[in-house]
Amino acid sequence: xxxxxxxxxxxxxxxxxxxxxxxxxxxxxxxxxxxxxxxxxxxxxxxxxxxxxxxxxxxxxxxxxxxxxxxxxxxxxxxxxxxxxxxxxxxxxxxxxxxxxxxxxxxxxxxxxxxxxxxxxxxxxxxxxxxxxxxxxxxxxxxxxxxxxxxxxxxxxxxxxxxxxxxxxxxxxxxxxx
Amino acid sequence: xxxxxxxxxxxxxxxxxxxxxxxxxxxxxxxxxxxxxxxxxxxxxxxxxxxxxxxxxxxxxxxxxxxxxxxxxxxxxxxxxxxxxxxxxxxxxxxxxxxxxxxxxxxxxxxxxxxxxxxxxxxxxxxxxxxxxxxxxxxxxxxxxxxxxxxxxxxxxxxxxxxxxxxxxxxxxxxxxxxxxxxxxxxxxxx
Numbered sequence: 001x002x003x004x005x006x007x008x009x010x011x012x013x014x015x016x017x018x019x020x021x022x023x024x025x026x027x028x029x030x031x032x033x034x035x036x037x038x039x040x041x042x043x044x045x046x047x048x049x050x051x052x053x054x055x056x057x058x059x060x061x062x063x064x065x066x067x068x069x070x071x072x073x074x075x076x077x078x079x080x081x082x083x084x085x086x087x088x089x090x091x092x093x094x095x096x097x098x099x100x101x102x103x104x105x106x107x108x109x110x111x112x113x114x115x116x117x118x119x120x121x122x123x124x125x126x127x128x129x130x131x132x133x134x135x136x137x138x139x140x141x142x143x144x145x146x147x148x149x150x151x152x153x154x155x156x157x158x159x160x161x162x163x164x165x166x167x168x169x170x171x172x173x174x175x176x177x178x
Numbered sequence: 179x180x181x182x183x184x185x186x187x188x189x190x191x192x193x194x195x196x197x198x199x200x201x202x203x204x205x206x207x208x209x210x211x212x213x214x215x216x217x218x219x220x221x222x223x224x225x226x227x228x229x230x231x232x233x234x235x236x237x238x239x240x241x242x243x244x245x246x247x248x249x250x251x252x253x254x255x256x257x258x259x260x261x262x263x264x265x266x267x268x269x270x271x272x273x274x275x276x277x278x279x280x281x282x283x284x285x286x287x288x289x290x291x292x293x294x295x296x297x298x299x300x301x302x303x304x305x306x307x308x309x310x311x312x313x314x315x316x317x318x319x320x321x322x323x324x325x326x327x328x329x330x331x332x333x334x335x336x337x338x339x340x341x342x343x344x345x346x347x348x349x350x351x352x353x354x355x356x357x358x359x360x361x362x363x364x365x366x367x368x369x
Contacts, residue, residue, distance in 0.1 A: 013275070029238045034234045035234055036230065039229055039233075045225055053218050060210070062186065062194070062202075066190045068189050068194075107327070108334065117336050122341070122342055125324075128324065128326075128327045131350075132317035135182065145295075147304065150305050152364035156310065157317050157318070160314060160317065160318040164350065167352035171345040172342075
């Protein structure tokens with residue numbers, strides 16, 4: 001099963017590219033011109049998102065550099081232990097929505113201290129793969145087009161994130177605990 | 179976003195001052211602003227590549243075909259997007275790229291989708307229902323192979339680095355479904 005998923009993953013992008021090019025050729029599109037014309041747009045977008053990236057990178061950097069994130073984690077511990085989330089994975093659960101590279105460092109730390117094949121290690125690994133860096137993603141996507149009011153995006157994303165954490169604990173318990 | 183950004187910055191600065199790490203503030207400003215620019219520049223190449231390819235797909239009519247194929251799903255999730263609008267194909271391609279862990283390719287396609295959605299938006303500063311839904315799906319989207327996680331597991335001496343793939347797919351499916359449902363519920367309430 002895992003093997004097949006790996007294969008599809010490796011081939012998905014090349015296949016997507018091939019289909020687009022072959023279809024374009026068959027339909028007689030002047031592909032070189034079309035490609036260059038589309039690619040030019042990429043530069044405009046990159047420059048437009050820069051200020052938003054700087055804003056969010058600095059906010060995340062300050063939270064991490066000052067250690068503020070760890071105080072936040074400590075403050076939220078009572079709530080999460082009430083939900084049956086193992087205390088060891090808490091820093092990851094809280095770091096993941098904020099910073100991708102930060103949470104990778106936390107994951108590494110958890111795996112080194114608890115062992116990657118321990119229950120906590122498995123839950124942490126599952127969680128890392130099944131949830132996203134909410135605030136970062138939002139900053140990039142909404143920033144690019146200049147959205148200032150995100151409405152129900154954050155509440156929905158945070159509930160989904162919580163669901164991912166609880167599901168990770170649940171599935172690791174029933175599928176991987178021999 | 180305004181409030182969150184303000185809270186993050188001020189909380190960070192206050193903690194740095196209390197713990198006597200004020201020099202960190204300067205370092206962060208210098209280092210992270212630079213990193214943001216480097217990241218954006220790094221994104222430019224892959225972004226240009228995918229937008230170039232998408233332009234070919236648009237001109238050949240492939241994108242229209244794809245969009246009509248996906249009609250049942252997109253009608254349900256994004257009722258506000260007109261059928262055969264270019265936003266739909268960009269969203270679909272972003273989801274595929276996301277699922278297969280294509281990283282920056284997914285980001286490039288996602289930004290393209292957002293720009294198309296903004297074209298449909300009446301109030302340019304406020305997110306539409308479709309934007310919220312797209313972002314929530316994007317954030318919780320199923321990733322078939324979490325490559326970085328597998329690498330960290332292998333590096334830390336796991337005997338079975340890949341055993342978490344099944345649990346990851348299940349957990350991420352649950353979170354996507356929950357996200358979509360919650361998003362739909364909040365949409366209705368605020369209308």
